[in-house]
Amino acid sequence: MRLRFAPSPTGYLHIGNARTALFNYLLAKKHRGKFILRIEDTDIARSEKEFEKGIIEDLRWLGIDWDEGPEKGGDFGPYRQSERLKTYREFAERLLKQDKAYYCYCSKGELEQRNKELLARGESPRYDNRCRNLTKNQGIEYKLEGRRPVIRFKIPERMIEINDLIRGKVSFDTRLMGDFIIMKSDGTPTFNFAVVVDDILMRITTVIRGEDHLSNTPRHIMLFEALKAKIPEFAHMAMTLGPDGSRLSKRHGATSVREYRRLGMLPEAFFNYLALLGWGTKESQELFTKEELIKEFSLERCKEGAAIFDIEKLTWMNGLYIRKKEPEELVRLSLPYLKEKGLGGEEDYLRKIIVLERERIKKLSEVPELIEYFLVEKIKFDPEAVEKVLKRPEVKEILTSLKQELENLSDFSAGSLEKTIRNWTKNKDLKTKDVFHPLRVAITGRTVGPGLFETMEVLGKERVLKRLKGAERKC
RNA sequence: GGGGCGUUGGUCCAGCGGUUAAGACAGCGGGCUUUCAAUCCGCCAACAGGAGUUCAACUCUCCUACGCCCCGCCA
Numbered sequence: 001m002r003l004r005f006a007p008s009p010t011g012y013l014h015i016g017n018a019r020t021a022l023f024n025y026l027l028a029k030k031h032r033g034k035f036i037l038r039i040e041d042t043d044i045a046r047s048e049k050e051f052e053k054g055i056i057e058d059l060r061w062l063g064i065d066w067d068e069g070p071e072k073g074g075d076f077g078p079y080r081q082s083e084r085l086k087t088y089r090e091f092a093e094r095l096l097k098q099d100k101a102y103y104c105y106c107s108k109g110e111l112e113q114r115n116k117e118l119l120a121r122g123e124s125p126r127y128d129n130r131c132r133n134l135t136k137n138q139g140i141e142y143k144l145e146g147r148r149p150v151i152r153f154k155i156p157e158r159m160i161e162i163n164d165l166i167r168g169k170v171s172f173d174t175r176l177m178g179d180f181i182i183m184k185s186d187g188t189p190t191f192n193f194a195v196v197v198d199d200i201l202m203r204i205t206t207v208i209r210g211e212d213h214l215s216n217t218p219r220h221i222m223l224f225e226a227l228k229a230k231i232p233e234f235a236h237m238a239m240t241l242g243p244d245g246s247r248l249s250k251r252h253g254a255t256s257v258r259e260y261r262r263l264g265m266l267p268e269a270f271f272n273y274l275a276l277l278g279w280g281t282k283e284s285q286e287l288f289t290k291e292e293l294i295k296e297f298s299l300e301r302c303k304e305g306a307a308i309f310d311i312e313k314l315t316w317m318n319g320l321y322i323r324k325k326e327p328e329e330l331v332r333l334s335l336p337y338l339k340e341k342g343l344g345g346e347e348d349y350l351r352k353i354i355v356l357e358r359e360r361i362k363k364l365s366e367v368p369e370l371i372e373y374f375l376v377e378k379i380k381f382d383p384e385a386v387e388k389v390l391k392r393p394e395v396k397e398i399l400t401s402l403k404q405e406l407e408n409l410s411d412f413s414a415g416s417l418e419k420t421i422r423n424w425t426k427n428k429d430l431k432t433k434d435v436f437h438p439l440r441v442a443i444t445g446r447t448v449g450p451g452l453f454e455t456m457e458v459l460g461k462e463r464v465l466k467r468l469k470g471a472e473r474k475c
Numbered sequence: 476g477g478g479g480c481g482u483u484g485g486u487c488c489a490g491c492g493g494u495u496a497a498g499a500c501a502g503c504g505g506g507c508u509u510u511c512a513a514u515c516c517g518c519c520a521a522c523a524g525g526a527g528u529u530c531a532a533c534u535c536u537c538c539u540a541c542g543c544c545c546c547g548c549c550a
Contacts, residue, residue, distance in 0.1 A: 006550090007550095008549085008550050010549085010550080040550065042549095042550085043549060043550070045549095046549075046550090104548095107548095108547090108548065111547085111548085112547095115546095115547090118476080119476065120476095121476085122476050123476060123477080124476055124477040124478085124546070125476075125477085125546065126477085126546055127546095148548095150548055164480095167480070167481090170479070170480075171479090172478075172479070173478080176477065176478060176546085177478090177545095177546070178546080180546090180547095181547085181548055183548085184548040185548060186548075188548090190547090190548070190549085190550090191549070191550045192550090194550095195550090210544090211479095211480065211481085211543080211544065212543085212544050212545075212550090213544090213545085213550090214479065214480065214544070214545080215478075215479055215480085215544060215545030215546075216545065216550095218479095236480085238480085238481075238543090239481095239543065239544075241542090241543075243485095243486085245542065245543085246542085246543080247543075247544090273487095276487065276488075276499090277487070277488095278487095278488095279488090280487080280488045280489065281488095281489085282489065282490085283489085283498085284488065284489050284497070284498045284499070285498095286487090286488090286498080286499055286500090303487095303488080304480075304481060304482095305480095305481050305482060306480095306481070306482090306542080306543060307486090307487065307488090308486060308487075309486095309487095310486050310487060310500070310501085312486075312500060312501055313486070313487065313499080313500040313501080314500095315500095316499090316500055316501085317500085319512095319513095323513075357512090358512095358513095359512055359513045359514095360511070360512045360513080361512095432509060433509055433510085434509095435509085436509035436510080437509065437510075439509085440509075440510070446510090446511090447510060447511080448510050448511035448512080449510070449511065449512090450510095450511085450512080451508085451509085451510095452509060452510080453509095
């Protein structure tokens, strides 16, 4: 079994494409087949090396690897379409010789004009095959005019039935289609031609791709047949949509894997979430390791309807994976985000902080904001907290008195702190929340956070006392 | 304009002729906590509409509506 993922490097790895790559990858692994990466960079104007690099990086980040591909190599390369132009020309030549394709001299402008007219008349916009039977002289004449021809494929008139692995039998009537272009006038192949030539040469057995290609599949099948090649199996997976049900685009926010990566999504979480989009098990299991997914995945269980990408659920799942991470690992992962905000600290200290804050982290990008008060000399005070908690009349005295109490405390562990402060509160005949709340605001600047005593322990005696002193001035 | 594919709560997804239509996210309420979070408990909420077929239809057929895709010298 040989499968492939064939992105165009015209942008970073899109979520929808990532999902296509994932499904291909899962099935290839499940059947111990080969997974091939092919770069479809025939659109010279829009393709960029930078995007190719980015896509490869993001796939690796996601934990998807391949057996054959650019750089990596393989027996059926090259794996970049821009390096296979000669092959496409040879195949086109073959079709031309067999009278299965022909030169078409119609200009873009003429084509556009005719389609417009057809549409205005309420007819279907499609090529009228007028260059099919051009005489030699007409061809020469056109060339003399300076026209650069394209090569079109001569469509045989018939019904084509696809047995799609996800949606079953689908049929098309080719009489409703016009002869389509296989080679552009600049000598490069069109997508529809290049995929077929490559899939033949790369011995692809199963094509899993987006539903947007379902309508192109009859064209591909005609080409496979014209080239006397074995037709692979097809599986067209439903689209990934934005929150409003329209095609996922920039206006919906982040659409590329790279953006989610920057936000601090974990690859394991992203991988897991993506697998659940358009696929599910009987048991409605939600959490899967990569190995489990490889074992469980099947095309029969793929949904036919489109799915909306839900950032909320992804975020929830990411939090779940974050909570499962070892503190050391989490510190390591958070470092770039801290650095970006100019924050840092001793590894040991950071680890203790992360242990306290871990269950509050949903995305790595939130870490700096979440733990900032542990790392800076001068903490920021939440104005509302100051107003509502610190400004209360009795607070100043409580803090001053408590500070004295803590100055004499040698064991600054959470347990000891809790015992001491609770006793102190009791002796002063105060309610715990009237002490705990101001204390929290005084040492963290906020009203929310991890356990108070754990926080104090991690901060350490010196910082706590200093902050209490600082807070008195805010009362 | 033609063709293709699809439609279960706000979202993901289970169900494959007979179920109180399950689970998850989100939302709401509650327990636990000094607070938030985590966690636990509970609640809200769906078969797009209409005709058939059938003793019985979310499940099968047809029509309609809506959405997405293709009809590009984009992929």
